[in-house]
Amino acid sequence: MIKNQNFGFTLVETIVVVAIFGMVMLAVSGFIIIIYRAQNFNFEQSVAINEARRGVEVMVKEIREAGTAENGSYVIEKAEDNEFVFYSDIDNDDSMERIRYFLGPTARTGVMIDDCVTLIDGGSCGVSFSDFLTGALESASVKINIEGDLGAGNEYVNVTADGFQLTSGICQSFCVDCAGAWEGTTTLDATNYAMDGAVQFIADASSRVDNICDWEDQNHAMKARFEFSWTETAVGTQTDFNKGVIEPEGWPPQYPEDKEEITVLSYYVRNTTPVFRYFDKDGAEITGLPARPEETTLMRVYLKVNVDMNRAPNDFELESDAQIRNLKTNL
Numbered sequence: 209m210i211k212n213q214n215f216g217f218t219l220v221e222t223i224v225v226v227a228i229f230g231m232v233m234l235a236v237s238g239f240i241i242i243i244y245r246a247q248n249f250n251f252e253q254s255v256a257i258n259e260a261r262r263g264v265e266v267m268v269k270e271i272r273e274a275g276t277a278e279n280g281s282y283v284i285e286k287a288e289d290n291e292f293v294f295y296s297d298i299d300n301d302d303s304m305e306r307i308r309y310f311l312g313p314t315a316r317t318g319v320m321i322d323d324c325v326t327l328i329d330g331g332s333c334g335v336s337f338s339d340f341l342t343g344a345l346e347s348a349s350v351k352i353n354i355e356g357d358l359g360a361g362n363e364y365v366n367v368t369a370d371g372f373q374l375t376s377g378i379c380q381s382f383c384v385d386c387a388g389a390w391e392g393t394t395t396l397d398a399t400n401y402a403m404d405g406a407v408q409f410i411a412d413a414s415s416r417v418d419n420i421c422d423w424e425d426q427n428h429a430m431k432a433r434f435e436f437s438w439t440e441t442a443v444g445t446q447t448d449f450n451k452g453v454i455e456p457e458g459w460p461p462q463y464p465e466d467k468e469e470i471t472v473l474s475y476y477v478r479n480t481t482p483v484f485r486y487f488d489k490d491g492a493e494i495t496g497l498p499a500r501p502e503e504t505t506l507m508r509v510y511l512k513v514n515v516d517m518n519r520a521p522n523d524f525e526l527e528s529d530a531q532i533r534n535l536k537t538n539l
Contacts, residue, residue, distance in 0.1 A: 211352070251372060256476045257524045259515045261447065263473030264528050267309055270296045271507060271530035278304050280460035283532065287500035289482035292507065294532075298453070306463040308452035309498040311483045311510075313441035315346060324411065325431045329418045334410035337436045341405035348402040348438040350409060354378050354392040355423065356430035359385035360415045365430060369401040369409055386421035390433060402438060409434050449483070478512045478523060485510070506531050 274283045277295040286293035290311035295304040317339055324333035352375075354365050364380035366373065379392035401407045411432035419429040452468045477483075486494045486504040494500050511526045 216311075244464070251331060256474060256513050256515050257526075260449065260474040260477070260511050260524075260526055263264065263451070264509055264511065264526055267451070267509065268528050268530040269295075270307055272533050273297065274476065274532050275304060275534045277306065277463070278456040279463070281474050282501060284501040284504060284536065287484070287494075287504055287507070288497065289484060290479075292484050303456055305456070306454040306468075308454075309484075310450055310452070311477060311479060312450070313448055314344070315439045315441060316343065317437065317439050319437045321433065321435045323431065323433045325421050325428050326411075326413060327428050329429055330415035331417075331419075331429055332410055332411050332412040333430070333432060334408055335408070335432075335434050336408040337506075338406035338435075340402075340436075341440055343440040345399065345403055345405075346439040346441055348373075348398045348407075348436070349395055349400045349437040351384060351393065351395045351412070351437075352378065352409075352432065352462070353390035353433040353435075354383070354411070355387055355390055355432075356413065356421050357385050357417045357419075358383040358387075358392065358430070358467075360416065362414060363412050363471055365417070365432065366412045367396075367409060367415075367432075368412070369398055369407055372401070374401075374409070386423060388423045398436065402436075408438070409436075422468050447479070448472045449477045472514060474511065476513050476515050478514050479510070480512075483501050483509060483511060504532070 218360040238457045239465065271292075274294045276283060277285075281295065281395045284292075284294050285306070286308075291308065292310070293308045294516055296307055298307060299305070299306050320340060322337070325334050326333045350369070352367055357363055358365070358379040361380055363385075364376075364378040365378040367378065368374055374396050375394060378394055383391045397406060411430065413430040417429045419427045421428050423431075450470055450472050454463045454468045454469045455467065457467070459508060485508040486500045487506040487508065488494055489505045490505045491506075494503050506529055508527065508529050512523045513526065514523045
């Protein structure tokens, strides 16, 4: 007698196979994510190291060619642990620029822009900005532009930030109905509302602002544009390594500090020891601050770079010496 044989899977077997397949796919996906994150981190670390290396190479070249300032000031103006100021013709224009290399947080700025519109009489609309901070907020402001049925004294817009009134009466005067262009421009301080890295602005039109305008959005009552800008500085052990340049101006030549142009050479410097060390003509290290500018003939720079202190690879350490060639005629 021939028995029927069932070669199919039972429900339990199917569930087991699906579960095993799911766990395998989960493990593979996790592995892929880990590999991707590692590659991304290694790339960021490589970029940070190359930026720091290029910055130091340029700095060493500029220091070697340092000379007397256009106003007669000595070659070295300041020689501190984390700040070095000297004069050098870095752009080959036969004029000595004031060069400042320094460690410390510099102001970083950012801008976000968003619009909103209300289509109903006396309506309101809002925008939100978030996740914009990577450091400590220094200041924030918002520029507001309005457009709509805003040609009469009882047609205006009030603005709030996180529920608190920021200003009132925008376009209560000097605006026209359905201008077809932004008007009523107002810039306001928003620092207190942006400290947590998120802020919401709402534009609230008065009841007489009607939906009669036809510009981009048909029959709208009011459109509002918010240009949010902020300034922040780095926090924690992450510190910027910066370069400042001032061109000489006027006669007699001066170096106005408010004209200094600052660029960031590396965002990920983790120094716990001084960036700069100074040595005299006999090779002895100069530790006294008052003596450094006059006695220094060689400067040593040391940078420790790491994108993320909590992940491998370890810190990349960069060290280089710069001999100031033109000091012989100044000593």
